[in-house]
Amino acid sequence: MNRFFKVLFVALIAKPLVLILLGLNVIHREKLPQTGPSIIAVNHNSHLDTLVLLSLYPLSLVHRLRPVAAADYFLSNRIIAWFSLNVIGIIPLTRNGSAKRDLFSDCHKALDNGDILLIYPEGTRGEPEVTSKLKKGIYYLVKDRDDVSIVPVVTHGLGRALPKGEALLVPFNCDVVIGNSLDNKSSPAELVESLTDSYKELLLQCLTYHEHD
Amino acid sequence: MANIPFNALVAMIAILSFLGVATVIQVVMVKSNPSKDFTELRQRITSWWWIIGLLFIFLGIGTNAAIVFFAFISYLALKEFLSIVSTRQVDRSVVFWAYLCIPLQYYWVSIGWYGLFIIFIPVYMFLFIPMRMVMKGETEGFIKAAGILHWAVMLTVFSVSHIAYLLVLPEKNVSAGGIGLVLYLLFMTQFNDVNQYLWGKSIGKRKIIPKVSPNKTWEGFIGGVVTITLVAGFIAPYLTPLNHLQGFVAGLIISVSGFVGDVVISSVKRDLNIKDCGQLLPGHGGILDRMDSLIYTAPLFFHYIYYLYY
Numbered sequence: 001m002n003r004f005f006k007v008l009f010v011a012l013i014a015k016p017l018v019l020i021l022l023g024l025n026v027i028h029r030e031k032l033p034q035t036g037p038s039i040i041a042v043n044h045n046s047h048l049d050t051l052v053l054l055s056l057y058p059l060s061l062v063h064r065l066r067p068v069a070a071a072d073y074f075l076s077n078r079i080i081a082w083f084s085l086n087v088i089g090i091i092p093l094t095r096n097g098s099a100k101r102d103l104f105s106d107c108h109k110a111l112d113n114g115d116i117l118l119i120y121p122e123g124t125r126g127e128p129e130v131t132s133k134l135k136k137g138i139y140y141l142v143k144d145r146d147d148v149s150i151v152p153v154v155t156h157g158l159g160r161a162l163p164k165g166e167a168l169l170v171p172f173n174c175d176v177v178i179g180n181s182l183d184n185k186s187s188p189a190e191l192v193e194s195l196t197d198s199y200k201e202l203l204l205q206c207l208t209y210h211e212h213d
Numbered sequence: 214m215a216n217i218p219f220n221a222l223v224a225m226i227a228i229l230s231f232l233g234v235a236t237v238i239q240v241v242m243v244k245s246n247p248s249k250d251f252t253e254l255r256q257r258i259t260s261w262w263w264i265i266g267l268l269f270i271f272l273g274i275g276t277n278a279a280i281v282f283f284a285f286i287s288y289l290a291l292k293e294f295l296s297i298v299s300t301r302q303v304d305r306s307v308v309f310w311a312y313l314c315i316p317l318q319y320y321w322v323s324i325g326w327y328g329l330f331i332i333f334i335p336v337y338m339f340l341f342i343p344m345r346m347v348m349k350g351e352t353e354g355f356i357k358a359a360g361i362l363h364w365a366v367m368l369t370v371f372s373v374s375h376i377a378y379l380l381v382l383p384e385k386n387v388s389a390g391g392i393g394l395v396l397y398l399l400f401m402t403q404f405n406d407v408n409q410y411l412w413g414k415s416i417g418k419r420k421i422i423p424k425v426s427p428n429k430t431w432e433g434f435i436g437g438v439v440t441i442t443l444v445a446g447f448i449a450p451y452l453t454p455l456n457h458l459q460g461f462v463a464g465l466i467i468s469v470s471g472f473v474g475d476v477v478i479s480s481v482k483r484d485l486n487i488k489d490c491g492q493l494l495p496g497h498g499g500i501l502d503r504m505d506s507l508i509y510t511a512p513l514f515f516h517y518i519y520y521l522y523y
Contacts, residue, residue, distance in 0.1 A: 023289070023292055023293070023296070023493065025491055026492065128302055157296060159302075160296075160300065160305070163302065163305075166305070168305065168306065168309060170305045170306075170309050170312075171288075171312065172296045173296035173297075207296070207297055207487050207489070208296045208297060210299045
């Protein structure tokens, strides 16, 4: 990752885009982790999720935020791969399960380095504004470490602005709700359960969410 | 800055001094009572500096710059409104067209085409939005979606664009100009909000509309109406073509309709179960929380002076 490119990208593209074309209601901004090693576990509705999370950080910290992203999607095209790796600074993750042993080695390296990982536990953007079943990967990533805090974050509205499969960005204000870091990480099922509960609770604090949606 | 008429310039300086005094009072309050949390008051005043600073800069640059400024306000308000209400995913492209009506509406303003300005949204957008929705073919939730979209552009684009049209009306009071009219409308509307709040807070007893706004009282409403009617009548000849008597009526219109705009947006929020429409203006909430009264006062004040003088 090139820190200069990333700062430039966040300053000139991510922040203005989020400020003018979107518009954020940030609830509990103070709970956002400012130092690593930590994990932000955020629901996934749109490519904008990553831009929004990046825009919440001051330019001096954006290089700390490392999105964990699917290798099969983001490395499939040379231009996107270059952009993802060098500008956004993603940590590519193999989704097909073939390379189990060293699956998380880059993630561990980043955590050891004090970075903040951005992980989408749904594993995919899926249906707009619908949270899919959460995957257990985070548990296996953190099970041997006790230095990592997991902060649940819910975004809402970004699936309206730019859903999967659409090219037209339609301006909408979006909510970002930051929760308390999870403490129940004793088993994969429990971690997924507390994360799911936390998402449900955070969603209710959104300005743009309606229960009948 | 040379194009700002003298009375309008005086009004701007007066408003800035007003805000300066408020800032000083706030600083003194914080200093003399360090244990109390004044965050919201401080944010509120800081937001006012931003709102008034940007408004005055764009008014100072020129008419077209100010029209672009109000168009941008409409955009922010429309975006906020469409975000808090529910929209159908299938209507994303229709929503996009709703945004596109903003540059058109303000273009009619900039060329002073009154005929189209006044019917474009109430007639043509009214007919166009459902047509564009039909092309998508989804009928479930059609009525509600069409209603919400048209109401949204009426509130945030049609109403708000009346403020901008004040700038292109022929000048009937050359020492105040279009800027004078805009300042008069904006100041009276916001001053009315403050007065209704202060009167209600100090002597308010009888609730006026408890199901919508439990804090609003008859005393606050009447106190605001009387104060604004008097102040508006007194200031009118300096900033508008109106004489004192016509100014009293303008003040009455602004204060009564400002109250209505306030409670209409309050009802929207209550329906959606939210306290604020957004976070754009720290200390105030969203842009709609600040503009609620203007949605009613702008068209009514505009048509009042349009009827009398144009």
